[in-house]
Every structure is written in structure tokens, then in C-alpha cells.
Amino acid sequence: NAGVMQNPRHLVRRRGQEARLRCSPMKGHSHVYWYRQLPEEGLKFMVYLQKENIIDESGMPKERFSAEFPKEGPSILRIQQVVRGDSAAYFCASSPGVGQGATEAFFGQGTRLTVV
Amino acid sequence: AQKITQTQPGMFVQEKEAVTLDCTYDTSDPSYGLFWYKQPSSGEMIFLIYQGSYDQQNATEGRYSLNFQKARKSANLVISASQLGDSAMYFCAMRENRAGGTSYGKLTFGQGTILTVHP
Numbered sequence: 755n756a757g758v759m760q761n762p763r764h765l766v767r768r769r770g771q772e773a774r775l776r777c778s779p780m781k782g783h784s785h786v787y788w789y790r791q792l793p794e795e796g797l798k799f800m801v802y803l804q805k806e807n808i809i810d811e812s813g814m815p816k817e818r819f820s821a822e823f824p825k826e827g828p829s830i831l832r833i834q835q836v837v838r839g840d841s842a843a844y845f846c847a848s849s850p851g852v853g854q855g856a857t858e859a860f861f862g863q864g865t866r867l868t869v870v
Numbered sequence: 871a872q873k874i875t876q877t878q879p880g881m882f883v884q885e886k887e888a889v890t891l892d893c894t895y896d897t898s899d900p901s902y903g904l905f906w907y908k909q910p911s912s913g914e915m916i917f918l919i920y921q922g923s924y925d926q927q928n929a930t931e932g933r934y935s936l937n938f939q940k941a942r943k944s945a946n947l948v949i950s951a952s953q954l955g956d957s958a959m960y961f962c963a964m965r966e967n968r969a970g971g972t973s974y975g976k977l978t979f980g981q982g983t984i985l986t987v988h989p
Contacts, residue, residue, distance in 0.1 A: 796979035
């Protein structure tokens with residue numbers, strides 16, 4: 755029973771390139787959350803998606819960042835024209851749906867993006 | 871306004887001793903959840919323990935317990951019998967429920983506390 759799977763684990767991009775981060779939720783989960791962790795900081799919420807819908811993108815930078823969760827396949831966080839300040843760890847979490855309890859507690863292992 | 875505050879940037883504890891990591895929170899929502907995570911040097915986020923705002927008893931999971939004081943809005947993590955493998959960053963997080971009572975998984979994290987366990 756695989757947990758939340760993120761790939762790649764490490765990603766190096768030159769300034770100006772695009773970064774694509776993938777998140778496959780746990781089996782049976784249809785809700786995905788993306789968080790960013792800058793060095794020496796806690797995680798900051800970016801976006802919450804359900805299949806084919808963006809529910810809350812209040813934490814997404816206004817430009818260059820986008821996210822999707824298609825009907826089939828993983829959720830994708832896309833960063834266009836990366837800059838050095840985008841270097842961070844990006845985490846994904848998934849849940850089976852809206853509810854109480856600790857069901858939204860589990861994270862993937864993260865993708866470490868380094869922009870050179 | 872800071873919703874989750876962890877006032878201890880770093881903590882040290884002797885192996886086999888107990889340690890308390892502080893967390894205070896701020897919310898006007900009567901229904902919320904509190905989480906603790908461990909982040910070792912390898913970087914993954916490991917879920918430790920959860921406390922719901924309506925739970926009558928303090929949550930416990932093995933050597934982890936959550937000292938939940940609702941009136942003081944604190945949710946301190948207690949690790950008993952510390953082990954060398956407990957050395958890591960620890961994050962407190964809160965999930966607030968949307969108006970109407972349904973919750974969703976958006977978490978707000980504190981800045982973290984680095985715990986170092988000495989042999």
C-alpha cells in the first residue's frame with residue numbers, strides 16, 4: 755500500500771527553465787495539497803486541488819506557478835522560468851476527502867528543487 | 871498574525887530523558903485539529919500525533935503525547951524516554967475548519983524546533 759509518491763526527489767534547473775514536480779496521491783485519495791518549505795522555515799501552504807478542480811490557491815505566487823490534478827495521472831506543480839528564490843523543498847499531501855480526524859496527515863517525501 | 875508559534879528554536883535533551891516541545895496557536899474557529907510532525911535530516915515529513923479540538927483526552931502515540939490545554943491555546947508535544955534517533959526538526963501544525971463545519975486539509979505550520987538528543 756504505497757503512500758504519497760513524489761518525483762523526482764531532487765531536481766536541478768538553470769534559471770529560466772521550467773520545473774515540473776509530480777505527486778501521486780495515496781490509493782483512493784482524490785484531494786491533493788502542495789506545500790513549499792524554504793530553507794530554515796516551516797512548510798507554507800500553496801494550493802489545494804481535487805480531481806480536475808483547484809479548490810484553494812491562496813498560497814500560490816501570482817506568476818510562473820501553476821498546478822493541476824487531472825482526472826487520470828498525478829498532480830503536477832509547474833514552475834515556469836525558475837529563479838534562485840524558487841529553490842526549496844516542495845511537499846505534497848493527499849486525503850480521501852473532506853472530513854475530520856487525521857486523514858489529511860500524510861506527506862510525500864518531497865522534491866528538492868535547486869535553481870542554479 | 872502568527873497562527874502557530876513555536877518559541878524554542880532549539881532544544882537539547884539527554885538520552886532516556888523526557889522533553890517537551892512548545893506550541894501555541896491562535897484561532898477563532900471552535901473546530902480545529904492540531905498535528906505534530908518530525909522532519910529528520912533526510913527531509914521527509916513524518917506524522918507523529920493528532921489532537922482534535924473536541925477530543926476530551928490528550929492524544930498519545932507510543933512515546934509521544936500531546937499536552938493539550940485548550941483555554942491556553944497550547945498543544946505541547948512530550949517525548950518520553952528520548953532516543954538518539956529522535957534528533958530532528960519538529961513542527962506543530964493546525965488545520966482550521968471552514969465555516970459550516972466541514973474541514974479540509976490545509977495546514978498552517980510553525981517555524982519548528984530542532985531537537986538534539988545527547989548520549
